[in-house]
Amino acid sequence: MPKAIELVHVGKKFKNRTILKDINLVINSGEIIGLLGPNGAGKSTLIKIMTGLIKQDYGEVYLLGRQLGQQRRNTNALLGLAPQQLALYPQLTVVQNLKNFGFINGLNQTEVNQKTSDLLATFALTSIKKQLAADLSGGQKRRLHSAIALMNNAKIVFLDEPTVGADVTSRDKILNAVKRLSQQGITVIYTTHYLQEIEDLNAKIVFLNHGKIEAIGSKEKIIQQYAHPAIELWFQGKLPTIAGWKRKGNCLEYKTAPANFPVAMILKSALTDNEIQNYQLQEIKLSHSNLESAYRGLIKGGISHEA
Known part of the structure; x- marks a missing residue:
């Protein structure tokens, strides 16, 4: 399978404190990766490095075969990021939010219309597409927030705690959306403290602790070991x-x-x-x-x- 992300001996320090140490990781296209680890393990720093928000101190990062930092604009267009903190326009409707972010990300009118239609269906937002974001429930806002991360030509999507505050129905819809993204060949990096979600997604697990990757593998392999x-x-x-x-x-x-x-x-x-x-x-x-x-x-x- 083609590589979506490759990290080679990546490390990072803050104020002489080691945050990440010699990270080597290969993630294939279409994989769902459950990035797990306790608070302070280095997960957020690793995501920031993979998305280009901060630069590693040493090592190399490759996204879809391109070294991160080279052709930065083209690379960023292939990434989608939904951080834990919601980023919505409360005064706009669901549809308006999606289209607005699509245009911000440089999509043309045809692309915006198609993406909006697809994501409304993928994240089960069609029935509420005309509602203002301010009037949505917590779970509905989470689904819209995740959908916005895909209003570009993203091939790799980072979802940070996407079900926080979501009810059971919204949670299930978000997980189903993640599965559909994977089936479309989109790579999903998924962080959560709800381990049942990782099991439901049948995600490949990457366990990070003390700035190092301590385990990689399927749910069955991790449980067995x-x-x-x-x-x-x-x-x-x-x-x-x-x-x-x-x-x-x-x-x-x-x-x-x-x-x-x-x-x-x-x-x-x-x-x-x-x-x-x-x-x-x-x-x-x-x-x-x-x-x-x-x-x-x-x-x-x-x-x-x-x-």
């Missing part, structure tokens, strides 16, 4: 000592890698242990292998090898 399924045994009063179990606050916890997690066998072994018979077991809790578990595992430094 980094999730921490666990069993917790909660007791009334003192805790027993059971081989292979670790004390965690007021409970005993058993963790292992997902591929080696026979829950029934582990529980049977623990519950038949002679030591446990002298203690009052109150509750058994299971945490499953999912993206949230993998996310927590990555933040803590990957797979724990403790039994």
Whole structure:
């Protein structure tokens, strides 16, 4: 597949503090990338570098085969950016907002009309196209905000927390719109703290932490490598000592890698242990292998090898 974005040994510092360190990344055309990581991981800085808003201190950035910084005007025309902060004209209707931004981005009348029609449908805005932006709900404003980012000839779109404040219906419509963009060959860089959205989009995950890329891959690959399924045994009063179990606050916890997690066998072994018979077991809790578990595992430094 053709490369939409390529970063080669990219780094950035602010006031002698390293924000990004030796970032190497290839994103193919049409991919949906879920850019994940805790606050302060460097996600915003990375997006600003990829969109040309700031310049890296070292390394190279290529967009659609062009080195960023060369033919800047032509490159910018291929990018769409919807930051978290809404950028709308409240006194204009939905249609007027779209067309206005289209003309600002240099589209001609025919292109503006076609793009407006397509995006009204893609983001489920057709039924409210004559409403003033000021009168829209929070979710409707989010959909319009994302659509505006595409009122050019963008081949790469950056959506930063596009569903913040959106209701369930608007959220689903935004996610469906992102899927359609991908099907059209448009690359989408998507940031969110709602991990379920990444699962729904079946996005390729890029996990950034402490200024470095710590994991790249499909949801299945990330879960397989980094999730921490666990069993917790909660007791009334003192805790027993059971081989292979670790004390965690007021409970005993058993963790292992997902591929080696026979829950029934582990529980049977623990519950038949002679030591446990002298203690009052109150509750058994299971945490499953999912993206949230993998996310927590990555933040803590990957797979724990403790039994």
